[in-house]
Amino acid sequence: MRSGTVAVIGRANAGKSTLINVMVGEKIAIVSPKPQTTRDRILGILTREEHQIVFVDTPGIYRQRNELTDRMMHQTENTSKEADVILFVHDGHAGVKDEDVALMKKYASVGIPMLIAYTKTDIMPKENIPRDAKILYEAGIETDVIPVSARKGRNIRLLEQELVKLLPEQDKLFPDDIVSDRSERFMISELMREKILLKYDKEIPHGVAIVVNKFEKLDNGTYDIDLDIVCEKRNHKAILIGKQGRALKETASFARQDMEKFLGAKVFLTVYVKVREDWRDRATLLKEFGYDDEE
Numbered sequence: 001m002r003s004g005t006v007a008v009i010g011r012a013n014a015g016k017s018t019l020i021n022v023m024v025g026e027k028i029a030i031v032s033p034k035p036q037t038t039r040d041r042i043l044g045i046l047t048r049e050e051h052q053i054v055f056v057d058t059p060g061i062y063r064q065r066n067e068l069t070d071r072m073m074h075q076t077e078n079t080s081k082e083a084d085v086i087l088f089v090h091d092g093h094a095g096v097k098d099e100d101v102a103l104m105k106k107y108a109s110v111g112i113p114m115l116i117a118y119t120k121t122d123i124m125p126k127e128n129i130p131r132d133a134k135i136l137y138e139a140g141i142e143t144d145v146i147p148v149s150a151r152k153g154r155n156i157r158l159l160e161q162e163l164v165k166l167l168p169e170q171d172k173l174f175p176d177d178i179v180s181d182r183s184e185r186f187m188i189s190e191l192m193r194e195k196i197l198l199k200y201d202k203e204i205p206h207g208v209a210i211v212v213n214k215f216e217k218l219d220n221g222t223y224d225i226d227l228d229i230v231c232e233k234r235n236h237k238a239i240l241i242g243k244q245g246r247a248l249k250e251t252a253s254f255a256r257q258d259m260e261k262f263l264g265a266k267v268f269l270t271v272y273v274k275v276r277e278d279w280r281d282r283a284t285l286l287k288e289f290g291y292d293d294e295e
Contacts, residue, residue, distance in 0.1 A: 004084030
């Protein structure tokens with residue numbers, strides 16, 4: 001039996017969460033085309049008869065601009081040092097730049113076994129794959145590179161097999177029926193945030209936090225959920241609500257549908273929008289909203 005933790009690391013929007021969701025076979029982490037979609041460390045657990053892989057989804061590597069992103073990068077750095085294996089996820093569609101090579105070398109030097117998942121091969125010319133592999137080889141990257149497509153399922157099983165080879169021989173870390181360490185309450189807040197990321201443009205989605213005030217299962221099996229969308233500016237609040245409340249109603253409706261699918265039950269959802277100026281730079285508010293700094 002082989003089992004252990006795999007730190008999934010890479011630039012923002014490299015496809016880390018999508019890859020984990022596909023490999024685990026469940027929606028463990030929200031997905032959007034915007035940077036900073038993942039803000040927390042989230043475990044996705046793949047259990048088979050002969051092995052167990054505990055994927056640790058980390059915030060994408062992103063230029064630090066406030067206290068929140070600073071804490072996110074701190075989480076990523078800590079995770080890379082504590083895992084049994086590092087899976088560096090690289091967006092193959094974006095090509096290979098000098099800064100990509102530098103990041104790969106940085107994590108390869110940690111002293112932990114590492115694999116590179118070269119993603120999004122379904123939306124790029126096939127001839128780019130050997131070209132980029134040559135660039136990495138000539139740059140001194142000795143880590144195995146596995147081209148994959150999470151959306152098409154290409155080489156997903158191969159990636160799993162190669163990861164297992166690097167895991168230590170030990171008992172499973174989690175029971176067979178556990179697929180994530182996160183609560184239903186946490187996933188509800190993330191599903192709401194996912195829909196905001198998909199619905200709104202520019203800075204607004206990044207300045208939003210979700211606070212779940214009530215999460216209650218009623219006697220008839222329906223869930224009664226009350227949550228706040230917290231934004232940083234009054235004009236952001238107006239945009240989130242939209243003319244006659246239409247934007248907020250549409251976003252909440254989409255979120256409720258996913259919540260019902262996730263919970264397997266009807267959901268009565270109440271949503272409010274509140275303003276807390278510059279919350280991403282205020283330690284007390286970060287803690288209040290669940291973004292504790294992990295040592």
